[in-house]
Structures are given as structure tokens and as C-alpha cells.
Amino acid sequence: MLKIKKLSAKIGDKQILKNVNIELPAGKCLLVTGQNGAGKSTLLHAIMGRSDIKTTGTISLEKTALHKLECHERAQAGVFLAHQAPPTIDGVNTMTLFKEVQKAQSLDITTGDLIKKVKALTEDFALPTDWSKRSFNSGASGGERKKGELMQAKVLLDKTKLLLLDEPDSGLEQSSRKKIVKLINDTCNAGGSVMLVTHDKELQKLYQDNKLDLSNVE
Amino acid sequence: MSNNVRVYSNFENVDFWCNPSSLDAVEDFTFIFIQTEGKCTANINVNPNANSKSKVHVYIYAEGSAEVDCVCTLNVDKQNSGVNTDIQFRSWPFDRSKIKARPEMFISNSDIIATHGNALGGLRPEEEYYLSSRGIDNFKEAIKQSLLSYA
Numbered sequence: 001m002l003k004i005k006k007l008s009a010k011i012g013d014k015q016i017l018k019n020v021n022i023e024l025p026a027g028k029c030l031l032v033t034g035q036n037g038a039g040k041s042t043l044l045h046a047i048m049g050r051s052d053i054k055t056t057g058t059i060s061l062e063k064t065a066l067h068k069l070e071c072h073e074r075a076q077a078g079v080f081l082a083h084q085a086p087p088t089i090d091g092v093n094t095m096t097l098f099k100e101v102q103k104a105q106s107l108d109i110t111t112g113d114l115i116k117k118v119k120a121l122t123e124d125f126a127l128p129t130d131w132s133k134r135s136f137n138s139g140a141s142g143g144e145r146k147k148g149e150l151m152q153a154k155v156l157l158d159k160t161k162l163l164l165l166d167e168p169d170s171g172l173e174q175s176s177r178k179k180i181v182k183l184i185n186d187t188c189n190a191g192g193s194v195m196l197v198t199h200d201k202e203l204q205k206l207y208q209d210n211k212l213d214l215s216n217v218e
Numbered sequence: 219m220s221n222n223v224r225v226y227s228n229f230e231n232v233d234f235w236c237n238p239s240s241l242d243a244v245e246d247f248t249f250i251f252i253q254t255e256g257k258c259t260a261n262i263n264v265n266p267n268a269n270s271k272s273k274v275h276v277y278i279y280a281e282g283s284a285e286v287d288c289v290c291t292l293n294v295d296k297q298n299s300g301v302n303t304d305i306q307f308r309s310w311p312f313d314r315s316k317i318k319a320r321p322e323m324f325i326s327n328s329d330i331i332a333t334h335g336n337a338l339g340g341l342r343p344e345e346e347y348y349l350s351s352r353g354i355d356n357f358k359e360a361i362k363q364s365l366l367s368y369a
Contacts, residue, residue, distance in 0.1 A: 048351050052343075075353035083351070087344045090308050090337075091277050096364035097352070104353035152352070 007057035009046045016042040029194040031207040034214030040197040044164040048081045049074045078161030082149040088137040095132040121151045142171035163187045169200040223248040232260040238272030245272040253284035260288040269300035276307045280315035287318040301330040309338040
């Protein structure tokens, strides 16, 4: 269960969120909507713990007080953010990133199995065959970056208690939408919760029963 | 795309000459220096053939009180028209280490394309945030392991 109480968030002097309250049970997906600038992405980054977002209020995931933790500790506690615009990290190759994540998050998988899993997912997502050997996101298109995020979410599925998806569909071909839906369903079925920010009407339709419209939050 | 990767860990002196000759695909040359102690002086000389296309990547990691002084020199003679070469440095000096990274170009022909870039410093804030969001807080180790993985 994710519980957010009276969450306000500022970036610099700009107030982005004010008094947001959310209760999201395990196994459920919350659709987050709102106009541009309403604070949808800021909400996800505030939960993840981006350091330039100053927050007040509380964020709890099960018994963990996330708001008291650093960003990397929140990730280790089971929060996964699929970034809207993941950066290129020159010099850090993709497979090493996976191995460092394996170490940092004490994943219950051997390095050999991790390599096999990444290889299989690279094929499944139709990413270039040398994907895992490249510097992270080097030469990647917007769609390939998004696929890379979904791939990581799949690898960390067993560990994820809260999946934050920030416009996972943008830049992706139509057929990949099914992969997003499957990821959401798999996460929920494994007892995790999902927060989804999307402008995709089809995806919105699927999850509109449980919706937070940030345009209506004061 | 071909790729020639060379990793130098705690070397004192490195001298390397490469002659890009590929006319079709871009020929990649990657040089990685991982210095955890002492001083390394490196000279990379790039002498491309006419009409060749190449990219040279130089990654330098230094920690502790290690020092790296690296020059990558592009030489294009008068007769070598049509050369297209890009040299890119990325260096991470951690702790008290020092890195000097210098791309140099000696060009005697106006019918070529030669570009270079040189980035030196820690990770950018968005890179650090990204790695943190994956549970990683030891950025230095992540970079070091990544560069070692080329070996």
C-alpha cells in the first residue's frame, strides 16, 4: 500500500504540487492525468526522491517512510521509475549498469542468468543486438530509450513494489503498448502498485477507473 | 562498424599509432585508461588514409592521487583528401587525481572533416539522478567497472 499525505513539492521557488493525498493499495494501477505543467512528472520524481524537488508531507510504501530516504535507498526499497527522458551515460555500458543494479539491489539472480535475461529481452524488444555492449543509451532513439526503461522494469519486476511509469508510450510504436499493459498487469499480479502518467487515450481508457487528475488538485 | 578497443590499466607510458583506412563504414578506435596509482603519459597518433572515416574515443578514469596526461593527435597530410575523423575524450578525475586530456590536430588539407570534443569532470546531475534511481550510489565504482568490462 502506498500512502501519500499532504504532499507539496517545490522546484526552486516554484510550487508545483500542493497537498496531494493518495492511497494506492497493492495490486492496483493509478492513472495520473492533468494538463501540461500540472505536476504529473514532478509527482513521480518527488516519490523517487529527486534531490532538487523539495517536498513536505509524507510518502509511505508499506511500512517504509520513503520521504526519509535518499533516492538510491528508495530504489532499493522497491520503487522503480521508468524515466520519460532517460539520459545517455557515456562510458557506462548497459550490461555493466545491469550488473551494478544487480549488486546495489541484491537481486536474486546469478550474473550468468542476468546476461541471458538481458539478451532475451533485447531480442523481445527488437533492440539492436549490440545494445548491452554500448554506452548506456548511446546513439539510441527516443523509442529505444523507452524500450530500455521497460526492459529494466522487467528485470526488476520481482523486486518492484511501486512502479512509476512516466509517459512510457511516447515515441514507441503501437505494438509496444501491449508490452506496457503486460508490465502493469504483471507488476499488479505480483503484488506491486503502479502509477501511470500517459497521454495515450487507449491506455487511459484501460485504467480510468482509478484516476487522479492533478488539474483538480489545489 | 569495426571497433578496436585497447585498455591500459596503471601503465606508465603509452604510445600508439593508428591508421584509419576504412572507406565505407566508420572505423572505431577506443582507448581506455584506468589509473589508480602513479602517473601515465599517453600519446595516441591518428594518421588517417585519404577518404577514410573514423571515430576515436578516449576514456580516462583516475582515482586516488593518480595522474594521466594524454594527447590524441590527428595528422592529415596534404595528399590525404576526404578524411572524416572525430576525436572524443571523456575523463573522470576522482578523489585527488589529475587528468590532462588534449585533442590536437595538424591539418594540411582543406578538403577534410575533423571534429573533436573533450568532456572532463564527474557525472552530470541527470546522470547521477538516473543511477540513484536504480539504487546505485557508488558512481565511481560503476564507471570503473564499466570501463574494465571493455577489457
